[in-house]
Amino acid sequence: MREGKTQGFDYYLSKEAIERYREKPPELRLKWLYMGNVLRKSYSKELIETQNKFREGK
Numbered sequence: 559m560r561e562g563k564t565q566g567f568d569y570y571l572s573k574e575a576i577e578r579y580r581e582k583p584p585e586l587r588l589k590w591l592y593m594g595n596v597l598r599k600s601y602s603k604e605l606i607e608t609q610n611k612f613r614e615g616k
Contacts, residue, residue, distance in 0.1 A: 579587070598606065 601609075
């Protein structure tokens with residue numbers, strides 16, 4: 559983790575977890591992204607604004 563002022567959030571994935579993800583077919587990975595976008599569209603405007611602020615570290 560970096561020292562000093564940070565923004566947003568950070569998390570760790572092991573090399574094994576990344577490798578397991580890479581083994582998944584591209585169609586499945588795209589489906590996961592699509593499903594996440596569909597889910598987010600159902601969120602209230604206030605929740606989306608809160609998430610955006612969190613991502614920006616505000």
